[in-house]
Amino acid sequence: MTIPVITQLGRMVLALMATIGAVSAFAGRAVQQTVRPPYFKAQIARQMLEIGYYSLPVVGLTAIFTGMVLALQSYTGFARFSAESAIPNVVVVSLTRELGPVLAGLMVAGRVGAAMAAEIGTMRVTEQIDALKTLSTDPFKYLVAPRLIAGVVTLPMLVLIADIIGVLGGYLVGVYKLDFNDATYLRNTIEFLQFQDVFSGLVKAAVFGFLITLMGCYHGYTSRGGAQGVGLATTNAVVSASILILTANYFITEAFFAR
Amino acid sequence: MTVPKISLRGVTKSFGPKQVLRGIDLDVATGESVVVIGGSGTGKSVLLKCILGLMEPDAGSIKIDGEETTRLGDAERNRVMRKFGMLFQGGALFDSLRVWQNVAFGPIQSDGMAPARAREVAIEKLANVGLGPDIAELFPSELSGGMQKRVALARAIAREPEIIFFDEPTTGLDPIMADVINELVVKCVSALGATAVSITHDMASARKIGHRIAMLYDGKLIWQGPVGEIDHCGNPHVEQFIHGRAEGPIQMQVRKL
Numbered sequence A: 001m002t003i004p005v006i007t008q009l010g011r012m013v014l015a016l017m018a019t020i021g022a023v024s025a026f027a028g029r030a031v032q033q034t035v036r037p038p039y040f041k042a043q044i045a046r047q048m049l050e051i052g053y054y055s056l057p058v059v060g061l062t063a064i065f066t067g068m069v070l071a072l073q074s075y076t077g078f079a080r081f082s083a084e085s086a087i088p089n090v091v092v093v094s095l096t097r098e099l100g101p102v103l104a105g106l107m108v109a110g111r112v113g114a115a116m117a118a119e120i121g122t123m124r125v126t127e128q129i130d131a132l133k134t135l136s137t138d139p140f141k142y143l144v145a146p147r148l149i150a151g152v153v154t155l156p157m158l159v160l161i162a163d164i165i166g167v168l169g170g171y172l173v174g175v176y177k178l179d180f181n182d183a184t185y186l187r188n189t190i191e192f193l194q195f196q197d198v199f200s201g202l203v204k205a206a207v208f209g210f211l212i213t214l215m216g217c218y219h220g221y222t223s224r225g226g227a228q229g230v231g232l233a234t235t236n237a238v239v240s241a242s243i244l245i246l247t248a249n250y251f252i253t254e255a256f257f258a259r
Numbered sequence B: 001m002t003v004p005k006i007s008l009r010g011v012t013k014s015f016g017p018k019q020v021l022r023g024i025d026l027d028v029a030t031g032e033s034v035v036v037i038g039g040s041g042t043g044k045s046v047l048l049k050c051i052l053g054l055m056e057p058d059a060g061s062i063k064i065d066g067e068e069t070t071r072l073g074d075a076e077r078n079r080v081m082r083k084f085g086m087l088f089q090g091g092a093l094f095d096s097l098r099v100w101q102n103v104a105f106g107p108i109q110s111d112g113m114a115p116a117r118a119r120e121v122a123i124e125k126l127a128n129v130g131l132g133p134d135i136a137e138l139f140p141s142e143l144s145g146g147m148q149k150r151v152a153l154a155r156a157i158a159r160e161p162e163i164i165f166f167d168e169p170t171t172g173l174d175p176i177m178a179d180v181i182n183e184l185v186v187k188c189v190s191a192l193g194a195t196a197v198s199i200t201h202d203m204a205s206a207r208k209i210g211h212r213i214a215m216l217y218d219g220k221l222i223w224q225g226p227v228g229e230i231d232h233c234g235n236p237h238v239e240q241f242i243h244g245r246a247e248g249p250i251q252m253q254v255r256k257l
């Protein structure tokens, strides 16, 4: 009775180890191709547009409502001990340190990670990746590296914009609903904000950009077995990127702020 | 004795417990056109991918121009790959790129040709396969199956390779288009003076394209010989295949429902 459970558990651990090994090997090869010239500039530009520009609407909407709800929630909490003046600061610190990068990361994982896995997976099952190799083009260089570069560079920019939009959301609720003085709200926002708050969020964003694109590329590249395989790759890319984002988020926070 | 362009000895390849290739010996002379025939799923595509280095064989030797090519490093592999052109079974055109960019991909990305010049080359190669410059700006998904095959053929010959592989060039085409493709294949190979290995299960195509035919069955090449000899080769497997009979030594694995 207990033995099958243990066998099962053992198998799962082994499978997990094998996956970690495969992903690490993939990441190693990808990074190697990423830092080594030549660079496919047109590909990088295309991916930056895809990851950054086309994610703006969804990330912007997420950010503005998050900022608004933060202001509202902290008001209902802080009003109990007359600490309303802390609201602008709570909003901006929560956004820049945590919610900006994490929510933008999760949104982009859903949008871009899935699309990447689907595109590369389709190229895999229709032999386009083999075709690249026969034309003496390294698929890591042509497909994977531009996506990684675009992810690492673009996500911090996206998060910076999300931070600003989120603060604007908090400001709107603060001034028009909670009757803050607009100048006071802005002063309180900026006064206690530290460089570290914004910087740590941008570091997170760069790491999340790497994880999202790595998962999209890895699951697409290793997909097999036709349309069903590509579908599975898409799901796996989003799920694994999301879990990795939340895990990495904790450890980066600890590295920055644990005393 | 001249060195064969391609020489295989004892090549084997398995996927898990499934042995697909069980010891392939094959020599292809420079300028020769060999056609490999065999049923679906017998490992014909796997054989080509092993020779190209897209798959690593489990054992055996693969020599190109006398040079051993199993277990080459990346840079070495690229150098050898430069000799090859490949027409994939499904075309494998890059669907995010325009037709001319597909054809010009090798010249631009790998050989560093200027895009304007590569575009001219692409238009010229498209003309070689009977396609006008008007389709150069289209995307592959906007073309019919026969046109896609021709674009894929143009891409395969764009770098003027020494060796060209054709994986089922006529599968899925109507008989007339199939014959058009057969003629293009013959024309392109002779124009380049290339060595060719083609895969097909279409006997009309095999007879037209090949100088020599080899039959793959159960992981081995069970018969090889000049095209003219295939009709009286005396091998029951080959005869069953070329006459397309359900009865014979080759048993299709049809599962009872």
Ligand SMILES: Nc1ncnc2c1ncn2[C@@H]1O[C@H](COP(=O)(O)OP(=O)(O)O)[C@@H](O)[C@H]1O
Pocket: B015, B020, B038, B039, B040, B041, B042, B043, B044, B045, B046, B047
């Ligand atoms: N990458 C792979 N992984 C596992 N099995 C494969 C792979 N490629 C091919 N096979 C198996 O090898 C066999 C031969 O395939 P293939 O060479 O494509 O056949 P065909 O002769 O029709 O071209 C098939 O049974 C296929 O399932």
Ligand SMILES: [Mg+2]
Pocket: B044, B045, B046, B089, B167, B168
């Ligand atoms: Mg095949």
